[in-house]
Amino acid sequence: MSSKPVVVYGASGYTGRLVCEYLREYGIPFTAAGRDADKIQASMDANVAGIETADYEVVEVTHDVESLTELFRGSSVVCNMVGPFSKYGPEVVEASLAAGVHYLDTTGEQDWLITCDETYGADFAAAGLLLSPGVAHMYTTGEIAAELCLEQPGLDTLDIAVFWGGSPTIASTLTILINAATSKAFHLQQNSYVEFEPGQGLMPLVVPGQHELAQSLPWGGTSHPVWYKRDPRVASCKAQGGVFNPALMTGVPQIVAQALEATKDMSPADRDAALTEVAAQVMNVMPPRENPRLNKSLDSVHASGPLGRAHCVIHGNQNYKQTGLLQAFVASSLLQQAPKRVGFASASKAIGHRELLGQLRAFGLVAEPVITRQGH
Secondary structure (H helix, E strand, O other): OOOOOEEEEOOOOHHHHHHHHHHHHOOOOEEEEEOOHHHHHHHHHHHOOOHHHOOEEEEEOOOOHHHHHHHHOOOOEEEEOOOOHHHHHHHHHHHHHHHOOEEEEOOOOHHHHHHHHHHHHHHHHHOOOEEEOOOOHHHHHHHHHHHHHHOOOOOOEEEEEEEEOOOOOHHHHHHHHHHHHHOOOEEEEOOEEEEOOOOOOOEEEOOOOOOOOEEEEOHHHOOHHHHHHOOOOOOEEEEEEEEOOHHHHHHHHHHHHHHHHHHOOOOHHHHHHHHHHHHHHHOOOOOOOOOOOOOEEEEEEEEEOOOOEEEEEEEEEOHHHHHHHHHHHHHHHHHHOOOOOOEEOOHHHHHOHHHHHHHHHHOOOEOOOEEEEEOO
């Protein structure tokens, strides 16, 4: 049983250790958990800035509901970093519910978000617990921009673009491949899920602040259409994005297409093993710690309605550090007061989009949003 209020499950990975770093900055005791205690401890010692001043423990745990439930008892919040979440998430969510703790993760896998919403949301709500997948830069910062636009009544359509500088982590690369192989990508159109054209390929997008067009992909559809499906203000929502590096973006569809073709006739177990091998060929080393001069982020949202428009741009940096901070702040908030919503809900709806923005601004990770409005 954890003796700390927050459990970071999958703490040794790239994102997990950033969550630990920001929990330390908030002064929150945490349990760093995973399958290999020695690996976790080595990662804490080598990669978590200021770890010598943190109040934490390292716990080794097997990935099953019973073991995870036992670990989570005694804590209040679980930050789950173990993906692909559609594959490894159910045990963690079921254990969180059984142990009576709030659940956060960093997913953008639409099939997993829909599962959380439709399979587990009502049970978490009945227990007074928050089930908030997708607390991460690629989803939450864009949602903050959307929510700022939606402060203007009468807007019902969201066009979202998310870009960042850098490369996907090992886990992110694997998730991209498995997600492409096993699930469809949707946008929201008049309150219904509509599938992106599977062979659409790269889509050029206008990026505020530069002359060059950027290349984008649906990126699995992202979290936004799922979050806004139950929002009475929003009827349609489409999100696309990618990395600023054109060569890297050009290669992603080719890698995915080749991997899908090579594994289409395999059993699920053989396919997952083969995709893991492909992912390792693409990215098999931990990316370097982010540099704010190089690892920039941009979130742009056009919101429109019959007679009004709003556009919000948030320039930032270090998207993985944004994710670490968002996870730690949401956990911190949940330790101090009840969320604004329980059950399945995004961080913006559960904690407040302006509260989240304030933390990103306070830590120097995003600039002041640029908002323009018509018909207001």
